[in-house]
Amino acid sequence: MKIKLPLTLAFLLFAVSSGFAQAAGGGQATKPAGGAVGGQVPKMKIATVDSLAFKQKVAELKVKYDKLETEFQSRAQQLQSMQSKLSAQEKTLQEGKNLTPQQSQKLSDDIEQQKKLYNRTLEDSEAAARKREVEETDAIYDKIMKSLTEYCSKNGITAVFDLRRMQETRVAVYAADSANITEDFIREYNKANQSAAPASPAKP
Secondary structure (H helix, E strand, O other): OOOOOOOOOOOOEEEOOHHHOOOOOOOOOOOOOOOOEOOEOOOOOEEEEOHHHHHHHOHHHHHHHHHHHHHOHHHHHHHHHHHHHHHHHHHHHHHOOOOOHHHHHHHHHHHHHHHHHHHHHHHHHHHHHHHHHHHHHHHHHHHHHHHHHHHHHHHOOOEEEEHHHHHHHOOOOOOOHHHEOHHHHHHHHHHHOHHHOOOOOOOO
């Protein structure tokens, strides 16, 4: 059982500054605060991004999450061992073979204590994982957000929706595959940040 590390970057909507969008009619008129010019509606370019893909496909982040997975491997193994023991005890109790009433009660009490210990251990591990994730990845997520802003500015994108949040909240009923900028953005980000990611080990 692996500890599932939380995702720091889980934005629902990333709205790019209105300065990135050109008004209809050539973009030469100055837009008022409301966004429209002379009754015209500004052209919108909407995109979607799968933020969870960053963990595995952004080179800098993958290195950090691989490091965290290794760091918490012993805790994950401990939790797996505790869970296996609990499953075996519960099976023994349910089958009730060769158990006296007193033995059944003692086993039942022990199971309850083990469950409490397991839950405390799990909560402590999750809290520690969240803390370490923030320490290791926050600066990189800040870079990603800055790069995403620049990417949207360059490509005339006015708003980006997170696909995962859209699925969870059902805030949208349709999004064309062509609107998904995840792979293209990650490719550009990795290319621009090659020096920040560790080099691949040389093949023998």
